[in-house]
Amino acid sequence: MSCFVAGLGVLAPGLSGRSNALRVLRGDDAYGSQGGCVPQFTGLAANEARRCPTTARYALDVGQQALEEAAWEAARVATIFSSGSGDLEILDKNCRALIQTPIALSPTLFHNSVHNAVAGYWGIAMGSRASTTSLSVFDDSFAGGLLEALMMASLGTPALLVAYDIPAPPALALVRPIKEPFAVALALCLERPAGACTRIDWAWEPRSTEGSVVDLPGLETLRTTNPAARSLPLLQAIARLQATRIVLPYLAHGQLRLDVCPVSAVTPADHRP
């Protein structure tokens, strides 16, 4: 099956937004993760913005980047949110509250702890009542979210995928060693967008290879330590504007094969009957 990438968004330390990330992935700019990054987003009222957890901040930032590039109307776009571990900061706070006497959980932290809290904030910020789902495939959550988005788009519904994972707090760092935040968004659709874009021909198949890597050392480390950063080989293929086969492992037994092909802007010649 096939679909097109109409827009993308990236945010991580050293990859501050779409343009910067594409330059770094092409090798035009050096990668350096120092300095961190601060998610930027619009749409939430002051009290909701204050309550908005870290995961949702990253998701809103990259999702809005991708929609802006795709020039899609936010309120009508189906969304898929994917995360390997959700919001570990909130989990830690809730678990600590549960060992106090008496137990008093924060209502805000409780409702922010659900895996789909990010989807809830997205809907409120974008005024979107469109179809939405939130999923996880542990370390292969990017591949899982991408598979759901590819299926949706290839069956005819334009879909926005947002994948994110944030670092574990110290209490959980040994069992979930995610050290850097990473968020990525892809706007996928069946109809070819007018501007230059990327086509993905895809298939899910039994595992036959180790999977694609990134050929920039710092980013390869990031790829292996944050589930959302497993998008980097695909992002690099998109950035380099070269036809490339990318393989994303999907659990021990499967893989997502992606034939990534740059497509130039639609010209009048493309409209010949």
Added chain:
Amino acid sequence: MKESARLEIGHTTLVSALGRGLKQTLATLRGDRSGLQSYTAVGGLVCDVGRVSGVADVRVPGELSRYACRNNNLAMLALETDGFAEAVRRLMQKVGAERIGVVVGTSTSGIAATEAAYRDPNFGITGTIAPDFPYRETHNVFSSADFTLRYLGLKGPAFVISTACSSSAKAFGTATRLIRSGLCRAVVVGGVDSLCDTTLYGFQSLGLLSGTRTRPFSAGRDGISIGEAAGFTILAEPGVLEGAGMVLAGIGDSADAYHMTAPHPEGLGAWEAMAGALAAAHYDPSDLDYIHLHGTGTAHNDAAEDLAIQKLGCHETPVSSTKGATGHTLGAAGICAVAITELAMGAGFIPGTINTEARDPALQSALVLAGRRGRVRRALVNTFGFGGSNCCLVLEARS
């Protein structure tokens, strides 16, 4: 397979406070009995819950020992009930393990294991969870699907859908796409959620936990009673299942875009999901014989759901909530409703709204209080969750 061909549902199993398996579930529903009982949580909170007995005694197979936790034990109970695992084995021989996917809905997965690790005296000393703690296999949200996939020996794509209380209804959406895309010929679809302190104290903190016992759609309703459950079914392309009981005629989902915990006051998101499911099924509202309510028993949720049903035009359609019997099983609520609706179709029995004595006069829907005989051919299942996450399924008895 034609794109318009409707997918079939069969080999359903359910373990909840209503009983172990479909037979016990139906018997309890026919008796209008509740499975709720008083429970004292760690930390002293006393409330009614829908608890499944025998979960702690389940022994997962040795090679999956790191997956042992209340949530996966409960999942295994269901997989070994109603002949489900055996039905999957037969299906594997027929279509191949690579062509069967797994999509499981859960809200909290095995979080109780991490709660216990924080309570461990070692955590007080080191301030960290020890590296040998099986986080991936127990607590991580994907664990429920991972365990199910490994236990059954399947080789297709797997997902956990976690959209709070609509999780295992939305799981049918992903499963449908796996089949429509040609990746799978059948998908194991399920929902598993087990009792944990996070949800008990969390719903208490929001003032949404019933002080007595949940009474959906009653005037004096004061909140939910939490339950635990695991259920599975197989969704498949036509002709693959032996003895499918239902077809999935339509799915509708929507977001409220309103509030993180409160539903849209006019039930707008709920109505959109219900109307979307009916449109996908090419049904008129008058085609429905029954609506299995989300019916959680909180003041606002029930009022919003009632308004949505009235806006849909289902003024006379029998509706009931079974959460007074099972408790609110959160991520498993969808699969509970699907299993109970399948029983209703098979038995010609409309379950009652157990534990509710009289309908709130402010609500309009045709609430069934005591279970009664009734023909159910076409039914709507409602699920609505935190974050304004709505999903409705239209089910039709297979002739």
